[in-house]
Amino acid sequence: MTRIFGTDGVRGLANGQLTAELALDLSVAAARVLASRGEFEGHRPLAVVGRDTRVSGQFLEHAVVAGLASAGVDVLRLRVLPTPAVAYLTQALGADLGVVISASHNPMPDNGIKFLASGGVKLDDAVEREIEQHLDQAWARPLGGAVGRVTPYATPVDEYVAHLVGTIAEPLAGIKVVLDCAHGAAYEAGPAALRAAGAEVIAINAEPDGLNINDGCGSTHLEVLRAAVIEHGADAGFALDGDADRCLAVDHEGTDVDGDQILAILALGMAESGHLPKNTVVATVMSNLGFVQAMRAAGIGVRQTKVGDRYVLEAMRVSGYGLGGEQSGHVIMSEHATTGDGVLTALHVLERMAGTGRTLQDLASVVTRLPQVLVNVPDVDKARADDDPVVAAAVAEEEAALGDTGRILLRPSGTEALVRVMVEAATAEEARAVAERLADVVKRELSL
Secondary structure, three states, rough: OOOOOEEEEEEEEEEEOEOOOOOOOOOOOHHHHHHOOOOOOOOOOOEEEEEOOOOOOHHHHHHHHHHHHHOEEEEEEEEEOOHHHHHHHHHHHHOEEEEEEEEOOOOEEEEEEEEEOOOOOOOOOOHHHHHHHHHHOOOOOOHHHOOOEEEOOOOOOHHHHHHHHHOOOOOOOOEEEEEEEOOOOOHHHHHHHHHHHEEEEEEEHHHHHHOOOOOOHHHOOOOHHHHHHHHHHOOOOEEEOOOOEEEEEEEOOOOEEHHHHHHHHHHHHHHHOOHHHEEEEEEOOOOOOHHHHHHHHHHOEEEOOOHHHHHHHHHOOOOOOOEEEEOOOEEEEEEOOOOOOOHHHHHHHHHHHHHOOOOOOHHHHHOOOOOOOEEEOOOHHHHHHHOOOOHHHHHHHHHHHHHHHHEEEEOOOOOOOOEEEEEEEOOHHHHHHHHHHHHHHHHHEEEE
């Protein structure tokens, strides 16, 4: 069977690849798999279901709820809510299953479905494979009173906001911040949490209409946030994506602060207070070498994983680390959350600013980012990228020339028929030249 689950659930064009029928079947299969694993043994199963603001989320939510209830699962409908809020309530309410209907930072026509196990953690690959195997299989449907009940949950936003504010100790009074909500799932909870923590908040792109999510705004379009921070004379700005599981920032001058810098700010603060488990932070292989160098200079270890927040989470869970993230702005603080949380991240960066009296620009300056160039090479056999001897030799030669002043990462895309060539070097010109030479080799050797 072709894999349906990607690195972050099932995602595709809503009503194209991701239909109501598939959403219903996936929900039934998920309930059956978890039941067969004994997850529901001895009690009536409970699921919570939330979604982002996409118009397609309405019919997909009903399909998911119908599938779960038809499989004998009681459902609490959380309605529009960020992914990390669904994860939090899955854990807080003792639910057996959480479901998020969102395509995160993707354009509005896409949508997706993510399943969370009890405790609010993402399902592992083995469970997802089982769910795929159960699709379209005959099953014994519950009858009569054995079917599930569906209930709207009254206070999901209030409970999530209270949880977020309870994670910080330093009031944010006197800080002015712009929050770009991307017309997404945190349009209500995000501004409410920052205001409840004491900040003066200018919320932008917080008027979703079902069609405008991520449209020229949010974490993929920081130019809107830059302009708003300058216009309002704000101390900082944060941009969320559609489901608010990540954020990026800009300082008071409108300069970008990426996920590596945010991770460094939080790691240093946690290390200083003795709250960084094993004095180590988890990042991916895409993290800038400047971040790694800054952490090592501060005596903080860096554990690097494959690209994807699920791999960061896995390393954190297995080894007991407390902080991890990606350059893209996924930051996981395991003391407070089971997944990346953009609003939580913003709160803790602002708390660091309030506690130190330093600007975001000053805090972010600990990381000197090396120029990084990424070249995508399409129409190649990505399966051969790791094994081709000519490509390997070319990479080795360029790495030897760079020495300690840069690095190379060549990896196949997880979703497209292309190979990504990432190069860091002392200058942008050198990085570009090396990346283009290697891209030419990949194109020549791996062409389809």
